[in-house]
Amino acid sequence: MKTFHFWSLIVVLLLTLTGCQQSSAISDDLNSKNDLEGFVDPEPSEWVEYTNPVREYMYHRSQAVINNDINILWERYPELKENSNSEKGVNVEKSEVDSLNQGFDLVDANYNIESYEQIKVKAINTEEATVLVHGSIVYLRDDFEESGGEYLMKVSLKQNDHQWDVVKTDEYTLPEYKEWLKEKNQM
Structure with missing residues (x-):
């Protein structure tokens, strides 16, 4: 049973670290130094402006997974x-819902x-921004074991009625994550 849990965790981590594709306004080369250099720490006065929509997205994402219902997320973020695109990690939330609800x-x-x-944060213009998020998510299963872990993703935001809405998620694949770590350590 422990082997099953271990492999389940590996699958979750790999799915969490899948894919990456930018909108046309952003460089297509995700691992280029120019792409990494475009992201900056938000000003303290702007921090809440960007963290709140990302937290709200994570709330709906985790609720979709817990309830095994992707429509919870899609109703808020159609x-x-x-x-x-699971190969590139773009909008792969349905894969997470499906994979994490198998067997428990x-x-x-x-x-x-x-x-x-x-x-x-990388501000594209006054109406669009991308937030680089390096966080964690852990799910508690009904057997009180945990699944989940670290994730690295770009969350694309667009202004809609004076608030930021999530319009795209772009999770790093394992090779992209390794390249990102390598470049980050060289900076």
Whole structure:
């Protein structure tokens, strides 16, 4: 049984670290230094402006997983239904819902969008921004074991009626994550 839990955790981590594709306004080369250099720490006065929409997204995402119902997320963020690409990690929330609900039930979730480092922001223009999130999410299963772990993703935001809405998620694949770590350590 422990082997099953171990492999389940590995699958979750790999799915969490899948894929990456930018909107047309952002560089297509995710691992380029220019791309990494474009992200900056938000000003303290702007921090809440960016963390609140990301936290709200994580809340709906974790509720979709716990309830095994992707529509919980898609009703709030309909654009995440579109252009899903598991190879590139774009809008892969449905895969997470499906994979984490095989063989056991989930009863709770804890997430921290800054458990590994503070968010970074790349402002595209006054109406669009991308937030780099390096956090963690852990799901409590009905057998009181845990599944989940670290994630690294870019969350694309767009202004809608004076508030930021999540319009795309772009999770790093394992190779992209390794390249990101390598470049980060060189900076």
